[in-house]
Every structure is written in C-alpha cells, then in structure tokens.
Amino acid sequence: EAGVAQSPRYKIIEKRQSVAFWCNPISGHATLYWYQQILGQGPKLLIQFQNNGVVDDSQLPKDRFSAERLKGVDSTLKIQPAKLEDSAVYLCASSPSKAGESGTGELFFGEGSRLTVL
C-alpha cells in the first residue's frame, strides 16, 4: 500500500513570496490533516478535511494560509505572503476514520515539506 505522498520535500523562499505544498493521501482515506511542525515542537493542526469538506480550520491563519481538497483526494496548502515565522515542516496526514467516527483514528503521515523563509 502506497503511503502519503508530499511535495516538494524542501523549499526555500524569501519573505513575502508565496509557496504551495501538495499532498496525496492513502487511497480511500476520508480524512486529511495538515499540521505545522516548528523545530523542537510537536505538530500543530492547521486544517482537517473530511472528503472535500472542511471539518476544522480554526487554527489556520486565514489572512495568509489557504487549503483545499478538491474532489476529496489530493490537497494543496498555500502560503501567501510568507513570513519568517512560517519556517517549519508541513506535515500531511490521512486517516481511514471519518471525522465523526470513533475507531482508532490512527494518522498516517507523509514525510513532510520543509519550508525555510529567509
């Protein structure tokens, strides 16, 4: 079974530029998450999708961050304009459990996209 795919693995941009990250979850997984992980910290949720709908985006800085999951499969996360404090690893995860289901809700993570903002 193929895992969660993310690209690009690394990106270096200057502040005020824009960047986009792409995620392809495990086939059949209904729920998709984007997490931001700053060096030395745990992952912080940005947004949760179930199929192509947003379940929770309360921690997404909507003035500069946007995310979509068209057709309920792939997802993109965009930052425009980037700030220095956006330097982090952006982790995409998927889960076979739907947002309203109990189950174990295990998350399967991709390798992440490391962003450096200069």
Add this chain to the structure above:
Amino acid sequence: GQNIDQPTEMTATEGAIVQINCTYQTSGFNGLFWYQQHAGEAPTFLSYNVLDGLEEKGRFSSFLSRSKGYSYLLLKELQMKDSASYLCAVRGPRGSYIPTFGRGTSLIVHP
C-alpha cells in the same frame, strides 16, 4: 481546549528500560496516541489507548489512567535506534476527534 505536558528530553543506556510520561488536561477525551519521530522523518504510530490500563506491543507498552489524565510509554531493552522524539497526542471531542500533539520528548540512547 487541550493541554499536554511531557518532558523535553531524556537519556538512557542501551539495554535499559525507560518510561516517558505524558499528562493532559482536555475538554473532551477520546483516546491517546503515542508516535515515534526520528529526526527529519514523519511521525509513525506506536500505540493507542482509550481505556484505562496497560497495552503491550513487543518492547513497547503504553499505559493510560483517564481519571488522572496520565499516560506513559515504556520502552524495554533499549536499542540505539530508539533514539528519537516520542509524541503524546490526545484525541479530541466527538465530531472531529482531532489529535492534539504535545511538544514531544527527545530520547537519547547511549552505549
């Protein structure tokens, strides 16, 4: 909201046993995860506890006490490859079940 606390760093000797603690305060609890994350890699699932008690899986065991808001991950027969960050994550309220992660415990295993 969720508040999760775990030690920042621990060191242990190869072959020994180490216990990594996690305490949490939450408005809605629906399970607790432990993930392992090697430097520069994605987190990988270790365990999930939703009921009180000990879950054993090979060299790793995880314990949960819901009344105390407390969990621990026990690693036995430590190996050098166990050097990694260990993330405690609490699964949130019904409707979303979103996992909220602690900042992780960096475990260093030395010979």
